Amino acid sequence: MGDNRLMIKVTVNDRLYELQVDPELRLVDLLRDELGLTGTKEGCGKGECGACTIIMNGKTVNSCMVLAFQADGSEILTIEGMGDGEELHPIQEAFIRQGAVQCGYCTPGMVLSAKAILDKNPNPSEEEIRKGISGNLCRCTGYQKIVDAIKDAAEVMGGGGDER
Amino acid sequence: MKKRGVGIASVMFGFGYGEGFPDHSTASIRIKPDGRVEVKTAAADVGQGVLTVVSQIAAEILGVPVESIDLVNGDTAVTRSSGSTSATRQTFFTGNAVMNTAQILRSIIFDLAVKVYGKTYPELYFENSCVVPHGAEEKKISFAELAKIAAERGEKLEAEGSYFPITTPPDPSNGQGERVYVSYTFVTTIAEVEIDLGTGQVEVIRMVAAPDVGQAIHPQNVEGQMEGGSAQGIGMALMEEILFDEYGTLLNPNLSTYLIPTSLDVPRMQTVIVEDEEPLGPFGAKGIGEPAMISTAPAIINAIYNACGVRIKELPATPEKILRELKKLAAGN
């Protein structure tokens, strides 16, 4: 540590951080341990479960598979940046309304994948939604209420999808 | 070529520890000085929703909005045991414990109110965190005021209660017993599969499950349990298998090698909640945790048989096994 630390600048949830990071530090650890943003979960640590999903430069990534220094200069959105601290994001509201949260471990990753889906297509089909969250494993819900929540959010957010 | 088939299976599931093992849950409830209701249980909510259910039960009995329930959970310093979150038991056991406790507290509140008003029980009712005298609604007293009156009198609006039913061990010779489990949950699953005869790949294209939960206290959560359980059942039927080598080393310890269903492996499911009230359950409810997944795999295996005539007797029904059985079948066994 120390000597070979790298200086990075990264914007997380609209806040700019300038940090010294160990070259081996993973992004998930930077977020959770150094920035205290523990909403991002680590499941497998191997890019297989999607629990650690965040949005980096507009795309979902598994934050366990990215080294912190690789995030230099990037814009990151984590679950903490979805609502504004007072109000939840409409996607989060829809997850609650539809009962899409059970243990909650997959939820932060699911919500960010949902956002990425809706950013790309505000009115996605069931198939597109299922494809879009297929990298996020959920052991509790059977996915149906998550899919429903994303449809619901699409409607609320103005996509207007009704091909249920 | 692809073929389709439909299969059905049912499960009868005795919940709770049963078989004579001591199984109970204890809860306590109090009216806080601000009139809110504090429910203490050690029931672990791992996402199945037991805390939602017990909040609803307490709110219903005490005549308070569910939002005015404060939960104190799983702290050995302040809660007694509610038993484990296992055996499909929390809705039934902690639900009953909270129901019993809320009833005791209800009578304590009534008892005090009777003294305050100088009226008898039938002349009073509960509504929206208040005790209200019939015909003199403007004279209602809020739980907060009542808690203050109680404190002045050195009394507490607080109760503890439990649920501790007796079960009997089964006779080892025939498995029969007088009351091996307190009650049983029933689930029937119907699955429709499409099987690729060239690859042996099975896709579940439709699934309907009908759980008899006695009374669905929170129907959306019952669906959630059914959908999640059915998805696990699909995994159990078609892909999930722990593999060891001859030395006992786990060969597939990763989620890339031990596969569980993704959103693309699970079809849209339909849950038909059957409500046949269980007299012993809290408001007639029964548990749904484990039985949610038990009838899924046999329904799928039956659907495979219906589609192509092969009977898979060892889970999971992987493409390799199905192809092997299809070959045997073609060769006339």
Ligand code: FES
């Ligand atoms: S923790 Fe990153 S994909 Fe599982």
Ligand code: FES
């Ligand atoms: S809610 Fe538990 S893993 Fe998705």
